[in-house]
Amino acid sequence: MQLYDTLTRGKQELPPPPAPVRMYFCGPTVYQRAHIGNARPYILGMWLRSWLRSRGYDVTLVHNITDINDRIYEAAPGASAELAARATQWYLEDTDLLGLGRPDALPKASEVVPQIVRFISDLIEGVHAYESEGDVYFRVASFPEYGRLSGQRPDQVEEQGPNARKDDPRDFALWKANKPDEDTWWDSPWGRGRPGWHIECSVMAEELLGPAFEIHGGGLDLVFPHHENELAQSRALGHDFAQIWTHNGLLRFTGSKMSKSEGNVVTIRDAIERWGRETVLVFFLTAHWSKPIDFSDETLVSAAARVDGFREVFRGPFQAAPARAWEGFEAALDDDFNTPDALAVMHGFGRDHELLRRALDVFGLASLAETAEAPSEIVELAKQRQEARAARDFDEADRLRTKIEAAGWEARDVADGFQLVPR
């Protein structure tokens, strides 16, 4: 099993099963309803866990929730904690709609503040951090490896606005002194304040997975500065931290990135309400996880057609796939979790219900194998239609078909009678 790793810019091999695979995926900042782009790392994490477990790995997936952040203070002056709690609930509800279950742990930044304080204290004890008027900053110059993950050179990074508290404009905040309009804070050796953005992830990951773990995931837009800084903080303390960094491509919406600041947002709920959870999942399956993907009517319509196609397979007779067909599926996913390739293999399963069901199950799509039972009154109409056809009264047969269709079912003639399929 290998995965593309941002740090080494190449595919990295995982040790063979049943080795432990500890995964940390960066989750959302909770201050409003999550958009469909936020779902990508969540879905990727859940799918990877599912696949690796079926391959015999001992998998632990941690997916964090950032509930301390400027955006939250801004969005709910005087009630930031309440908003964070509510938006956390929204996120859980919305991702639950995808039907993939939950990660093994969903830690929140606000629950690990004491550990964060300890982590920062350790950095100050070395040469890597310093206190300044109630803030604490990471000293980028103290860490020669800085920039390896993102390829950024600290001296080339765009000039920031002046901040007199920093020794060097490239330094980043580990702890921020409380401001008058910030209604949530914690006490610390440096006074009242709250953690900076990046430190929480280093702490939560190491808290739950240890100082060295296998996979760290998140959106491509987090490579710099977020993940670069996480890596710097942890390595500066001598921790190995993540071995493989998986960064998922971003969703595009009418050409540009879907993001809250662009205002071109479709929430997870909206997407599922409009397209259904299966179509949304298949949509994500159609592109490799590391590549950008366009959220458009065209791509979703195409995904919906594919969903119908899979459902159709289970309505027809069983026919065994060629020998070794499953191996192709395994090979596709073992090679950098190539879901578009796996999808092509799945189409090659033909009418082998068993194989297709097994494959769909990896992605939480086993529901596509379930065939719907028509209500008795519809079955009755279909029987009447069969009689009309037998009597060669085709006007009556077509009238009944129209009636069946109006009730949401499609009457098909098959060799030994009829078949009713939801429309």
Added chain:
RNA sequence: GGCGCCGUGGCCGAGUGGCUAGGCAGAGGCCUGCAAAGCCUCGCACACCAGUUCGAUUCUGGUCGGCGCCUCCA
């Protein structure tokens, strides 16, 4: 200014130094009372320009174009 990703047939999208990706949409046919579903058949694909090579969509360099990041965006 710096860093990174990407350009494949109408659309989506894998992949490979020479051997059919696949799906969606479309055209024709078989089947059907008519359909639907299914099955069969079909379409000069690899941004551009050089180079390496017996041979490049695949490697190298450049050009053009799209996208992302540059200290609180998944």
